[in-house]
Amino acid sequence: MKAGEKNLLIFIAVVVGFMLVYRGYQEFTDPDPGIPFYTTASPELKREAEALYKRLKCSKCHALWMVRNMMANVPAPALDGIGSLRSEEWFYRYLSAENPQSILPSRLRPEYRMPSYAHLPEKERRLLAAYLASLKVEDWYLEETRKAEYEKLTGKPYVPKSDE
Numbered sequence: 001m002k003a004g005e006k007n008l009l010i011f012i013a014v015v016v017g018f019m020l021v022y023r024g025y026q027e028f029t030d031p032d033p034g035i036p037f038y039t040t041a042s043p044e045l046k047r048e049a050e051a052l053y054k055r056l057k058c059s060k061c062h063a064l065w066m067v068r069n070m071m072a073n074v075p076a077p078a079l080d081g082i083g084s085l086r087s088e089e090w091f092y093r094y095l096s097a098e099n100p101q102s103i104l105p106s107r108l109r110p111e112y113r114m115p116s117y118a119h120l121p122e123k124e125r126r127l128l129a130a131y132l133a134s135l136k137v138e139d140w141y142l143e144e145t146r147k148a149e150y151e152k153l154t155g156k157p158y159v160p161k162s163d164e
C-alpha cells in the first residue's frame with residue numbers, strides 16, 4: 001500500500017469514527033422520544049375490542065395506532081390517546097346515545113358524523129368503552145393530542161386554557 005492510500009484510509013477511519021461518536025452523543029443528550037401512544041388493555045380486551053372495531057368499521061372514519069384509511073377523508077378525531085382525554089363512563093354514554101351530537105356537537109355534514117351505536121348489545125358498548133378508555137398518551141404528548149382533537153372537532157385553532 002502506498003503512503004498516500006494509507007493516509008487516506010486513516011483519514012476516512014477518523015471521520016467515520018468521529019461521526020459514530022457524535023451520533024451516539026446526540027442520542028444520549030436528545031434521545032428519540034418514540035411513539036407516545038399505548039394501551040393499558042389486557043391482551044384479551046385488546047383482541048376482542050379490536051375485532052369489534054374492525055367489524056363496525058370505525059376505521060372508515062377514525063385513525064387508530066396512527067393508521068388511517070387512505071380512502072376516507074373524514075375529519076374525525078384520531079382515537080390514539082383518547083382515553084387520556086375522556087373517561088370510560090363518558091365513552092359508554094356517548095356510544096349509547098341515540099343522538100351522539102347531543103353530547104358532542106358536530107361541524108360536519110350528517111353522513112360524516114359519528115353514528116349512534118345505541119342499538120349495539122350493552123356488552124359490546126361496554127367493551128368498546130373500556131378499550132377506548134385504555135388508549136393512553138404519554139404526558140409529554142398530552143397537550144399535542146388535546147390540540148389535534150380540538151382542532152378536528154371544531155375546525156378552529158386551539159388556544160390553551162390559562163390557569164386562572
Ligand code: HEC
Nearest residue numbers: 056057058060061076077106107108111112113114115149
Ligand atoms: C361515519 C364516520 C364515523 C364512524 C363510522 C365512526 N365515527 Fe366516531 N366520530 C366520527 C366523528 C366525525 C366524530 C366527531 C363528532 C362528530 O362530528 O359527530 C366522532 C367522534 C368519536 C369519539 C369522540 C372523540 C372525541 O373527540 O372525544 C369517539 C370516542 C368515537 N368517535 C369512537 C368511534 C368508534 C369506537 C366507532 C366504531 C364503533 C366510531 N367512532 C365510528 C365519525 C365516525
